[in-house]
Each structure stands twice: as structure tokens, then as C-alpha cells.
Amino acid sequence: MRVDTPSNVSELRDVLRSAVAVPRKCSLLAGGTDLLVHLRASPDLSPDLIDLSGVKELKNIEIHRDHMEIGACATFSQIEGHPLVQERFSALARAASLVGSPQIRNLGTIGGNLANASPAADSLPPLCALEASLLIENAEGAQSTLSPAQVASAPGKDSLHADQYIRAVLLPLRENLLSFFVKTGSRKAVAISKLSLALALSFEPGHVRLFAGSLGTSPIRMEAAEAVLDRRDWTEANHTAFLDALSGAVERAIPGRASLPFKRLAVRGLGDDLWTAAKEAISRG
């Protein structure tokens, strides 16, 4: 087994170029919290590895004029503790803080989470709600963007070519944006999400994005519930309408699935959490 350890993007491009030229079976390695589990379960795979963890440009979290750029190798610990992520993209900070255990968060990266694209990947719903796009780069340095859903809908990084990698996550900066993330699993911590919701909304009506995780290969947008929420009507009747809309969306998303009876009810609990949080934040002003 061959392991390359590029220390900057230009070395990474060289490694990728030679890997495609041969061509050989190759995997990008970030934190390894998904990949190593996978490789241990399938000893016949044993690909060569390209270790991204030393590529310094990939670890940065930077704020630009109209967007924030989170390097693909930023760890969940970095993201959850970053003051600007907490302030501007609290749903993402919250989701990061709920990933696995401290040990996993110290290693696991946002790029790995996206490329691995489990239906339960916790970064996906907030990124969808926050209108993120992924910056993809190839061995020649050519850049393009993909939506998180595009990457997620083709798990096992089939949506990326062999010489491509996720360079960064780009998050547009919106004024007065609130965002929230909630999940439920089989225990309080170190739990795979059975269901999650991410909500982003502006103070003033007109902008609401609500996505559910763990319902399909990529997060499901819950438009009817968004509309109910956008009324900004915090009455009990509207609260019920909101929860009903969520249940309805779950029913449409996974008809006939064994988990439906549970998820159509549990989504109301997560919805109630979001409702309370949004109501409080907005009435606080």
C-alpha cells in the first residue's frame, strides 16, 4: 500500500495527476473516521491512500466579502468552536457539535462527511438550509461548484472524478440570518441521526429554508412547513399546522418504509424544538 502525504495544494495536485495517469486504486484520506472503518470491513480493497490531513490550505476557515469559506479538512471541533460560524451559521456549528464524540470531532472533517455522504451525515441538512455550495478542484487546478445534494445523491463520491477533490465549502453571507439544527438518535451522544432538521430563516418574512436529514440519500426540503413558518404566526393553531406539515412531508418522503410510523411522529418533536427556538430568537429581535 502506498501513502502520499502532500503538504500543500500544489503537491496534492501533483499526486492526483500521477495517480490518474497510472491509473491506480486510490482513496483520499482526511480524518479517516469513515474510511478506516470501511477499509477494515473490506480487507480486499486496500487502496493506495492520499493523506489530505497535512494539506495546510484545506484546513482554513476564512471570511470573504460575501461568503465564508470552510476548508474541506476543517474538523468538526474547529467548526463548532469557530466564533464566526457560531454567529453567522449557528445551525452548522450546532450540527458539528453533535457529531460523534470529542475524539471523532477532533478527527472528522466536513469534507469527509460530505464525500462519504451517508444519509445520516449531520453536516448535510444545515449546509442545504444555508445554501452552501462545494468548491471542487481537479489535478489541473480547475475549479467548479456542486451543491451538497449533488454530492450526496451519489454516495461513494461517484459525483467526483478520480482527479477531483472537495476543496472547500462556500457559505453565502446573508444579513439577519438565523439558523438551527436538531437531531434525534438512539442515545444522547455518539448517535447516528435517525432524523434531523435544519432551519435557516431571516428575521423578516420571505426567506425560510427547512431540510430534513436521514430521510433519503440527500436532505429533503420541507416546503409546506416552510410556508407555514413564514407566516410568522406563533399561535397554537399555526404551531399545529407546522407540525402537521412536517408529518405530511415525512409521509411523502418515505411511504411504506418500516420507519415511517416513528419518523412521522418524531419529526413533530424536532419541529417543536425548532419552533420554540425560532419563536424565541425572532421575538427577542
Place this chain on the structure above:
Amino acid sequence: MAELKYVGRDVQRNDIVEKASGRIKYMGDRMQGGAAHARLILSPIARGRVVSFDASEAERMPGVLRVFSPKDDPGKRFNSALFLPDQTDLQDHPVFTDKPLFVGDILGAVLAKDEETARAAAAAVKIGFEEEAPLLDMEQAALPQTPSFREGMPQVVEGKIAYGEESLPGDAIILESVVRTQKIHHGAMENHICEARMEYGGVLLVETPCQMAFTVRYVLADLFGIPFNKVRVVKTPVGGAFGGKQEVGIEPHCALMALKTGLPVRLALDRTQTILATRTRAASVGRILIAADREGNLLRREMDVIVDAGAYATGTQRVMMAMGKKTSRLYRIPSQSFRGRTVFTNTTPAGACRGYGSPQIHAITEIAMDLLARKLLLDPAEFRLKNLVHPWDTDPAGGPALGNARIRDCLVRGMEVFRWNERRVIPSGTGRFRRGVGLACCTHGNGYFGSPYPDFMSMAMRFCEDGTVLVNAGLQELGNGTLTTIGQIVAEVLDLPPERVEVSESDTSTTPFDVGCVASRVTYVCGSCALELAEKLKSRFLGQCARVLAVDAHRLSLKNGNVVDSEEGGRRSYGGMVCRIAKELREEAGEYLHYKPEANPASYGVHFAETLTDTLTGTVEVTDYLAVHDVGRAINPRLLRGQIYGGVQMGVGMALSEELVYDSKGRPKSASLSRYTMINAPSMPKVGVLLVEEGEPGGPFGGKSIGEICTVPVAPAIANAVNASLGTMMTELPFTPERILAALSARRETNAR
């Protein structure tokens, strides 16, 4: 009694530094090399037949030494729980099978020069199967028309225990219920591992982190037809066992490979293999009927319990009978019947698991007790107090007397500390989150006395030339502090610091016989053996000293490492005297004891739980917890509390999240720790511990068991709290969010009708 120096104190455990610093060498920490590495090949199908076994690709891989297939099976069948020839448990277990009976059944193995090669080669063996439909449902498995899938073996093994009049008074209040408990993985941190090699003189040496070294010896010698004295089983450091290493597990496979190749063989399982291919806690379905009068006095109980053995007999029939035997030792009930049926399904075999059936039977009876209390409009605690046994009661079913049974003290004191009366009447609320409290009582044993399995042990004990003491015993430290507590008992009698007492573990060639670290027998039985032997050694040693010093033995006593002469006032070190005894008397300052317990009293416990249930997501949080135990006497209170914390952690998992489930083809859906949810620290409540120490006759310094019983009442206590807070009557463990929401929906629908 004079004040005790070491017993009853938080003596530091003997292995604390090695364990806390990570320096202890578990078998998995041994460097690779020096042995061939084996990897098991497990069946991916739940039932069928191997029609082709193609190892050619694997055999061509560099580093592969040999591939074992079903053809290498010795032909003889074994039972992994059996340790004497009179034991009638079905012998139905092959080593390598060509007729797999569950996903995880062992078909063969690859032996290679290192672990990676063995893994890769095992994955490269191509096996063809003819599949048959598996039998997965234990209730279906119990039906008379269900044929056995195990050639020539019964599909159901029955057992009954009953006493008293069968009739029921006409005006009795009756509760009938069906309680289900799930199949559970032990979850020890250390996966199963074993090493076997041929030693000089044709001795088969097997090193294994086991709980019953002599049972391993029995099974191996019997299975392979080797003289018993040519099989040497050595117990290695255990990284958690919980009953999962009680029965013989992978030792036969490892030994077979060593015998066939002459190579030292190391066989290690990973987590998924440990979940699939070893043992589980037996699932059970209990139909229960309880009758009481209007005041809440119990009149009769009837229990009909099905216990799922999985695919092989193992020790499940014993577990089933152990369940029945607990039912006559907690409440005074004029008449009772218990029928148990052990059935077979195409799932991972069951076997011993902390509590040996007690958690299952107490879940059945204690959840039902609460439902009856509700029907009687009684406080569940008051209802129990009316019926609990009293100290020195006998067992109406003919089991050993209960001894100093202090369950009533546990309940009364626990109610006070937990503020039960106050908290029970607080309404659970009408909002999204509902709070409630619940409790459950339980009993467990102290050894095998009074059962079909003989309980006895021997030990040797000697002073060394420096005055340290060596206890030569076939013990098994499982992480619970056995060696430390035995050391404390000996140190107390011989009056020397516990760190100067070295207690050995099982080596079947060098330590005297012991049944094993099972049946909650170690403190009560082995501790008493150590105590009696220490006293015997003390009197021999004092006699020897008296002869050497030519004084009357009555003048001499042992004091903090010195032999003290009360008249002359001189102090002589133990070590100095040992050397003089050796030289002048040509004797060793040592003794040997054959010990057999003559009682098997009951241990007791009551647990109190407070839960907070989210009625929208169905998640349950255990917000407060109190464990009260009748332990006779805490030899080492800190270690004892440690047992309770761990027991509660396992029990919360049984109550809320742990469950081995299968799809319709018998493939496990939770064969890894990411899908099999054990309770971790953030989900643990703060656990309060209250000990009732009234002394148990026959136990060392009055001590009795704690290690198993502390996990027994957890699930029903939590279940009762949840049912109380939601007004539900849930009886299927675990109470997952899915089940909670389903129960709430069902209740809403009934209310709407």
C-alpha cells in the same frame, strides 16, 4: 468483633496502576509474531448447507498457512457449558459446521503468518450454500407443530417448578400480562481472543481470558480425547466478561488448529464476530398471571416463559431453570407455578449473561407487579412491602433457605432516601415531557449450593521467606476486584498489609480446582474458603513458631507482619520465622483447604428510577437513580459501588436501547456498535448507592454477592417509571423511541374510541 483493619475499607485494587496506565497486557496487546494468526470464517446465511468450499485463491495468497473447512471438524459434538459427565445439557455444538444454523455459525478458519493476511484470505474463500428458510420467532419455535431444524434434537426443552394449591379464590384480583425481553450482546470491551500451542511433553496449552478455566479444560479434553492432565488452561487478563466468557467459546477452534498443525495459534475475533459468533443474553417471552386479594396480599402467580436458546443448546436450559428458581425467593406467595420452555431459533446462541436469567425473570415479574398495583390502586412500594420475604424465611419451592434476607430494609430505607412517597404523587404533567418514578425489587443467589451443580473449591496458602503470602487459587479476576477482596480477607486474618498478599488466578495445571467465577459465588464461596484457610494457616504458623521458639502457642499472636510474644514482648518478622521454621523444623508454613459451602442465601436489591420521557420524539432520559442493596457486608465498598455503577449502565441499556434484531432472512441488523446502542456516559444518570449491611452467616465477614444482582432490577425499575409517567402498559423491552411512540399512539386511539 474487634475493629477490622482491611475488610470494609476502600483498599486500592491490586492492578490499579497497570490498568490505569495502560501497561497491563491483555492478550490483544501481545505483539504479533510467535504464533500463527487465525481468522474465523462465519456463515453469512441463517440456515442451510455448504455445497461448495473453494479455498484455492486464499491458499495461493502469500503467508497463508492453512485453510480449515467443515471437513476438519472432529465429528464429536460438545456443549459449551458442561463441566461434569452427569450434566445432561444437549451436546449439539460442532467446531466447524457444514450446516450453518445462524448468521455467524463457524464454518472454518484461515491460518496465516499475520492477522492482515488471515483477514484478507478469509474474505477470499468462496463458499456456496443451499439456503433454507430460517426459524426466527421464538413463539413460533415453541409451537408443537414446529419441526426441529436440528437433526435428531428436540425443538423444545421444558422445565417446571411449582408449589402450593393450584386453585384461585373467586374474588381474587387478577392481572395477566405478557412481557418480552430482548436478545443482548455482552459488550465487554475486550473481544474474544485465545491462544493455543503444544508444549513440551505433549501438553496442550490454552491461554484464554475466561471465567471457568476448568470448564474449558473439561470441554477440550473431552472433545479431543486428550488426557485431562495434558490440557493446561491458563486464564489471562480479562477485559470484561459479563458471562460472555463463562462458557467455552472459541477455545475449541483455536485448540483444534494448534493440534492439527502443531503451530502456536492465536485466534482473535473483531467486534462484529464477537456479536455474531459468541453468546448473547437469551431473549424471553413471559406470560404471567398474578392474583391478589383486594388488600394487595399475593395469592398466586403463574408464569409460562419461553426462552430463546438461539441455534445451539449451550447453557440456556440452565438459564431458564435459574429464572424459575428466583421466583419463590422474593415475595411470600402461597402458591405458584413456573413452566419454562427453552426453544431453538436460527440466531446467535444464548448463554450466561450477568444475572443468568435474573434480569429477564425480574423484568417479567416486576413490570407485571406494577401493573397489578395499578389495578389494585395501590402504591407499588406499599404493595411490595405487604408481600416481601422476611429474614430467615425458607424457600417454598425447596431451594436453600434465604438467610438474612434484608429486602424489606432495602425498600424502606430506599423509599426514604429517594423520597418515594413525595415523588410518586407528583403528577407527571400534561405537556410534551413527562416525569415519573418507578422501582423494582430483586433477588439473586450466592453460588451453586442446592442446585444440580456441585459447589466446592480448594486453595493452598503459604508464607514465603520474606513474610509475604501466596494464595494459590483457581480464581478468575474479571475486572470486578476479586483478587483484591480475597487479598483483603487474607490480610485481615494474617494481619499484614493486603499488598503483601499475592492471589493467583486459574492455571489448571498448577492451581487447585475451582468451579469458576460464575453464579455470584466468588465472594460468598471463594471468600469463605480464603477466610477459613487463612485461619487454618494462622494456627499452623503460630504452632510452628511456638515449636521453634519453644514457648506455648497461646502466648503468640500475629501483629502487622510480626509474631508477637505476649510474655516476653519480643517481635519477630513473619519472614524471619518462616526461614527458621524451614531450617529448624524442615517444614513449610503453608496449608491447604478443601472447602464446600453449606448454604446459598439470597442477595437482594431495590432500584429506584426517575425518568423524563419526550412524548414527541419518544426518547427517555433517566434523570435520577438510587440502587439499594443487601450485601451482608461490603468487603471493599468502593469496588462494590463500582459493580453497581456498571450494573446500572448495562441495565439502562436493557431498558432503553440494546437489542439484537434480525431481518426476515435472519441477518442481524445490529452487528456493530454503531447499530447496537449501548448506554454511554452522557446518557447515564447520577447513581446513588445505599448499602444494607446486616451480615450474612456463611459469608466472609458477613459478605455476599453484588456483581450480578446489581443489573437485575434496572430494566423493570425504569420501565415502571416510564409506564407510570405515561399511563401506558408497555411490556416489551427495550423501550425504544419507536415503541414509546407506538404505545402513545395506540393509547390515543383507544381514548378516541
